[in-house]
């Protein structure tokens with residue numbers, strides 16, 4: 001289960017390294033592998049659409065990309081059962097899509113539209129759908145870890161056999177909330193899987209300034225739980241390691257920490273010029289270690305699919321996305337007074353309308 | 361390669377004074393204090409190499425080095441706690457929250473440690489805790505908060521929020537020199553607002569903490585406000601002037617301790633008061649101000665004190681929702697007209 005991804009500088013020295021593909025051993029059947037490809041490609045294309053919308057100033061807030069690290073979220077979320085829960089972070093759009101959220105909801109949400117899942121009240125993937133096992137995050141990093149511990153405590157009381165998968169960044173792991181939540185889950189032996197995304201940066205801060213350990217997986221020892229390292233750009237490996245972790249957790253083993261080694265090719269958000277990143281580093285990852293390229297190589301080399309078949313899937317996704325973007329664009333903006341509703345159950349507390357000044 | 365990159369982007373020492381935006385004024389202030397006093401240092405997430413999410417600390421790393429411009433892990437409790445520890449040792453930390461919303465993760469350290477040290481054992485925490493606050497830029501529920509009320513009910517924390525470039529520089533310098541913990545709110549909408557560019561003096565100056573500023577004198581009605589809402593108040597005052605109403609606008613500048621003298625003098629002059637703020641109405645600082653006026657200047661009032669504030673909801677993301685949430689010039693005009701007729 002342990003494998004190490006080359007850092008960019010190590011890998012750069014090895015000019016003749018063979019083209020990277022994916023781990024060959026998998027329990028996935030060809031249909032599953034193609035479905036997995038669909039989600040991977042969907043994630044990339046949804047983000048590309050978001051960037052276009054952003055450039056047309058149709059996205060109200062920022063766009064935070066997972067370019068180059070999509071396999072981590074997609075592969076791991078795909079290993080769950082439908083009744084399992086995930087809590088993603090901003091760069092885990094792929095997990096949200098695997099959980100069955102439609103791209104149109106994402107577009108409408110980014111565009112602050114009335115038909116978006118939060119009706120324009122919150123942005124990007126800050127929403128949730130309990131029926132689909134998707135617990136949306138807030139901005140405050142680390143806060144979702146204790147929340148998922150609570151989800152699992154409840155599931156145990158309710159005799160529901162499920163696991164939860166929580167994503168966290170190399171930066172987010174430095175928060176107190178992360179530590180408290182995971183520690184609690186570990187002592188309770190709750191089936192919480194932490195997917196720690198080592199992508200070299202937290203905004204501009206390199207991982208070496210976040211933690212003194214070399215691998216985030218080392219931290220598992222401090223919680224008394226197993227830790228694994230996976231190549232985060234190998235979608236099959238991400239799937240397999242999570243599937244096994246879920247089995248272990250479900251069988252009563254308790255929490256598991258998985259570290260995915262990947263790389264954030266874009267800035268923190270679209271506005272970030274990445275001046276703190278040597279450009280050749282980004283180039284190297286783009287050329288040699290792109291998760292979509294790698295999976296396409298794998299599928300074609302193993303003769304699971306032809307290039308043509310993959311292109312058909314892509315065309316099909318684009319058709320869906322054309323429709324979904326159009327749908328989101330056709331949504332009205334929310335009506336102003338909607339701001340006042342929904343703080344409390346409005347059957348017990350009236351909406352917080354603007355007060356009429358000096359009523360008397 | 362990374363060094364060449366950094367050189368290209370190297371930000372020079374800001375001018376001493378001169379024409380400056382709000383953000384440049386704060387940067388000048390921190391820079392000058394770091395030059396003046398070797399115990400002043402910056403600490404926070406991405407404040408060094410990146411120069412801060414809003415570039416407030418841009419260039420400081422190159423000038424003052426890694427020891428005095430410290431990039432931290434994403435650990436607000438550690439940022440506040442470490443600032444307190446360093447302050448105990450005689451240093452003067454300037455700690456940044458990337459967005460003031462994340463101050464919640466340092467709340468315990470601020471309210472229990474920083475605020476109570478002097479009272480409990482005479483040890484002062486001379487530290488500044490600063491960051492971008494405020495709504496109106498469609499940043500949603502977690503990047504828009506106005507947090508002053510969370511701290512107003514904690515004795516031992518000074519709270520400052522400027523509305524002009526001149527005050528921003530003078531107050532950040534005063535905050536850094538202050539012997540006690542100061543929370544310094546910077547409304548993000550003001551950072552680069554062309555309207556706020558102004559000529560700053562070349563000479564070293566500070567703006568005293570605890571002193572409000574009369575932004576505009578008037579006889580008929582007082583608007584008491586601070587931060588970005590000062591601009592709303594000034595716009596409303598200009599409109600009301602056309603209607604023959606002479607409005608006084610007070611910028612509190614310091615929210616704790618409040619400048620009661622300036623508030624009460626204005627009440628005694630105009631006898632009609634409108635308190636305006638951006639945080640939600642319930643539990644907002646407006647209630648405190650109204651209570652002070654009721655307790656200490658009731659006889660001078662010709663009408664009840666009126667509050668105009670955001671509604672009691674989180675800050676919504678979508679522009680029409682956020683516009684409804686926030687007090688607009690129109691809301692101030694409506695309230696002021698009714699108050700004038702009272």
Ligand SMILES: Cc1ncc(C[n+]2csc(CCOP(=O)(O)OP(=O)(O)O)c2C)c(N)n1
Nearest residue numbers: 091139140141169170171172201202203462
């Ligand atoms: C408690 C808290 N402090 C600060 C921030 C501001 N912030 C948002 S994302 C980010 C960097 C996150 O880095 P990482 O956890 O590595 O995730 P990545 O962006 O690499 O996916 C920071 C500092 C935050 N969201 N929450």
Ligand SMILES: [Mg+2]
Nearest residue numbers: 169170201202
């Ligand atoms: Mg990261």
